[in-house]
Amino acid sequence: MGSTSTKIKLRTSDQKVFEVEKAVAVQSQTIKYIYENGCPDSVIHVHSVSGDILSKILDYCKKHVNSAAGKEDISPEELYEWDANFVKVDQNTLFDLILAANCLKIESLLDLTCQTVANMIKGKRPEEIRTTFNIKNDYTIEAEEAVRRENKWAFDMLGGVGTMVIEELADDTMSKCVTNTKSRVCVIAANQIVMMRSISKLANKKSIDVYKQPQNPTTPRIKESVKQRNVGTGFIELFFHFKCKM
């Protein structure tokens, strides 16, 4: 009896009320502070958190409290698995969880959610990152090229050394992929590997035109033989237009 079964009431931004055990609620340093310094009987307002998000967060807190207190027989590996499943949500929910974990000061949840987003973005290209975080590119074209050149080793990516993957292919479509390596191209269509060729061999095929994206987008596209270009010196985009029999 006593403090272990004390309940705390929480009201969310959308006027939902949750009644939770104190031990679970005080996982949030914010709630803990308010509870210990305010009136314990009244309801604590969590203005910036919606009912859905708070519900999820309370699930997390409950799981971790029970596991730590030994109420639930769960090994560290199983808890790790549970956490991994907990963050399998859409991007908007994940961002909501991050904001809420920050506002409620639940350090382990903040770490977990931030690490999840970090893992999702670590292999991305800069353009995709700008979309994810709604960032305006304030570099001039020349300045951005200079930064890319300076850090070109970090752009060796996408399938690793030697393989390049082209996505979303169908008959007669333009498809693009990004590479700065010199070796093979792996063409995937309808989830099947259609062909794997070295870039120089692709250039010799009649049905494939390879275009190099020029540095300055205002100049017309240059068609050139891939064999001649000094692949591996920079960040390039290859546009493929070809017929593919399925």
Add this chain to the structure above:
Amino acid sequence: MQRPRFELPEALVMEILSKLPVKSLTRFNCVCKYWCSSFQTPHFISNNYHNNLENNNLNLLLSRCDGNTFQRYFSQLSNEKDQNYIVKQNIHLPFFRNDLPYVYGACHGLLCLLDPLKDKAAIWNPSTREFKILPPSSIQRPPYFSPFEETYLTLDDVDFDHAAFGFDSKTDDYKVIRFVTLTFVNSEEQYPHPHFMYQVELYSLRSNSWQEIPCPDYKPTGTTLGNNYVDGICYWKTETGAYLDFRGLILSFDMGNEKFSILPIPEFVGSFPEYFVNLLVFNGSLGAIVYPTEGIDTSFDLWVTSEGVWTKQFNIKSISGVVRPLGFGKNGDLFLRDTNDEVLLFDASTQELKELQINTYLDHFRFTISLHAYLESLVRINGIQENIEKHVIRQPARDASNEY
């Protein structure tokens, strides 16, 4: 990924970014100018390093010597245990061509390469690929007057056999300390008898220069396995006494107050000639790995110090064959070298010994394989990029897997 419904506040975006690997952050320098400058702030660098420390994002470098060319090169091992730690890439150092530098560190993800025979040293961040060549020291070598021969002797050789690399938290400075052995001879003699003198030099990254500091009574006689710096202090093995009276000691140097000290190695830990005692850094403390000098099976004791008290952490029971330790990887896995210079791994979780698929070239000099672990870090050393003047050349290993 989709465009979000709202933007996360900048502080939270930075929180997420600080958990990224260095390669991703380097690529994201071109996202926008604000990100590029943020990644260079001490606050961000420190958060990122702290995250790497918490997650133990350890990278392993095997330093070895090509048996055909006698060149030192590094093999970066994969981090994945289930990949059997295969070699991902080989790193060559043209700057040290024809030299065999020793490797000191890592400290905050930085390594120091120091040539024992010439005044040639560099600091390297393998994560950011920054490489900084240290200036030569302009310290005067003292004259040596031999009263017996009643003449000044000639300086015949200058060696830099022992060193250390670490961090002074008081001045926020990275420092290199090295012991200089000066060999003097009487050049008029046909078979001259060498006389030795010692100096100690200290390099500071902030001032980018060397200065001389007073030499301690004890000089280092042995190196450590891998890193010899931890928590503000550098360590070397030293000794006193003759064969039967032999006592192993530890010489330490505090990077902050620049003072030397001597620590004893207790008898119960083990001592030469029955046992080899190799110092190393284990889990953030100074430790020693002790193993018998003789016998067909080798068992290892790991001792760790904490505030001067030595405790035995664990024992690895006899591993068949004569093996020598190289150092620990992640999760207490112990890397070993056998008499054929093959690299073996003792898996702490399964208690099994296995041979790694690491092709050891003919390693001509038996004791030149060493293992170095470093944490990913963004720490800047005001060096230059590796490939700009070809100070470092990286080649993927032949059988490297296609992973990000």
